[in-house]
Amino acid sequence: MKYCCIAALSAMLLSLLAGYIGLPVLKKLRAGQTINELGPQSHMAKQGLLTMGGVGVMFSGLVTGVAFSFKNTNDHGLLAVFCAVCGLAFGLIGFLDDYIKVVKKRSMGLSVKQKFAPQILFALLIAVFAYFDKNIGPKIALPFTDYELNLGVFYIPVMCFAIVAIDNSANILDGLDGLLSSNASLSLAAMAAYSFFKGTATNNGSLLNVGIFLLCMSAAAFAFLKLNTHPAKVILGDVGSLGLGGCIAGAAVVTKGVLLIPFCCVTMLISSLSDILQLIYMKRHKGRKLFRMAPFHHHLELGGMAETQIVSLYSILTFIGSAVALILFC
């Protein structure tokens, strides 16, 4: 308990410090966000808002998370480091995307292909590595039972899809001030709780380390709310959203808890599903829209709900989803 608190506190303080040091740097670099022309009209005011705040979050979360995750060493491998690598890999894709946006002042950053190709490649590498690793293996936890389902070779395409889906859903959720930081912080905390539970139940110190790592990531994201709450001074950017998504995906792999994700990350699911539904509906109904705007948080926003209220609602949903996940799988 004491050790976990020290780890979380360090992550939080480092994240706050990174914010204070990083903000002037971003200002100097003129790391202004070129707002997506497809967003709600009101978001045009966000033109020039500083982006790439995720660099500070990822830096502080990864550094403290890895530093504190060698507490319970045994022969179960460096699962926490594996999670960190997942976060780092996807964070780097996001960093490239942000960098292009900032330097080239092109709202879209990388093209869709340029963004998805490395994501699929990384996801494939992670899934293949996990498949062959004796500490992870091609198994996933099922609800209501301790039995773990062996997917065999199907593990690779299934996890590959799951990883890319999680990561992009996090990216899509990152559309309002403080929305992803608060929700990802809660999701990561829930996955940390699952790791602690499973680590204790199976006497696997390496899973306890994963819990500590995820707790640090959660604390770093929470501290970022200092700068990210509406009206935001700086936003996560793709480096933050893809990076945090990568950590969650990594956690899903090493804890074998991929089926917890639709619950823990229910708001990410809502975001990407609403995007997909909107597209399908528009194709079928000659351009008529299902939602005022997709993803769903923009639908609520255009319906007159304040940004801050949507963030609260989504945080509560994530809390509820997380509780349901832990009830089903613990």
Next chain:
Amino acid sequence: MKYCCIAALSAMLLSLLAGYIGLPVLKKLRAGQTINELGPQSHMAKQGLLTMGGVGVMFSGLVTGVAFSFKNTNDHGLLAVFCAVCGLAFGLIGFLDDYIKVVKKRSMGLSVKQKFAPQILFALLIAVFAYFDKNIGPKIALPFTDYELNLGVFYIPVMCFAIVAIDNSANILDGLDGLLSSNASLSLAAMAAYSFFKGTATNNGSLLNVGIFLLCMSAAAFAFLKLNTHPAKVILGDVGSLGLGGCIAGAAVVTKGVLLIPFCCVTMLISSLSDILQLIYMKRHKGRKLFRMAPFHHHLELGGMAETQIVSLYSILTFIGSAVALILFC
């Protein structure tokens, strides 16, 4: 773990439900808040904002908290019920205060004497009961050690002061949309963590029950953010602020963790200290002010910080304080 999640989830859902049912009732009763004429000018817009939302929070938190707190029964007494009674007692004082405000449309509600006399009485009763109860006794936990300091008969005045101080600090912190709900939710969660830790370490099932109770209160307060986030639809009112403060005070008594409170509830401390400092400074310096306005969150607000940003900042401070408390006392 599963049991705790079920308890927290129930509290949250009941709190949300209470909000949906309660909101139209409050509207019918015209339970409009008559805003304190001493607050910042901008708060005048809040005239007529619905108050007494704390009724729903206290109801759902207390009902689920008590219902789920008979899990680990042993001979250590009904400590969780004791906490619930503390919350209920102070909540009732707040309820009276709110009721007078709403019905008599008098911004100040009860007079200072009318408000403090029953508080001191209740605090005295709680302290005396705790002093004579063999499961609580006149002891308080110290940092860095398992040793508990026996205060002897001084326990009664010390705890009496502490209880009234905690309760009024919570009341003072309740000045911005979502500020107390979010901060009290975090403080209660931290005290829950302390109860779980201490209950496990000393094999005291009754303290585990206290943890479950506090978790339910925390979840109920968190769910209230749905309605209470800026721009708020309904505010806690004194019934909520004094009630939540009472639960925290009760937790401090039964866990013997009163010295954790200045850390876990650091933002409440900031609020009441800034109020006191302002008064002393004004008396000494012929009415010149130390802060633009006390308590300190109004000082920040008048300095140009958005309400939502102050809530984030304070939540982060409470998180940091809670981590420090758990590091010192676990």
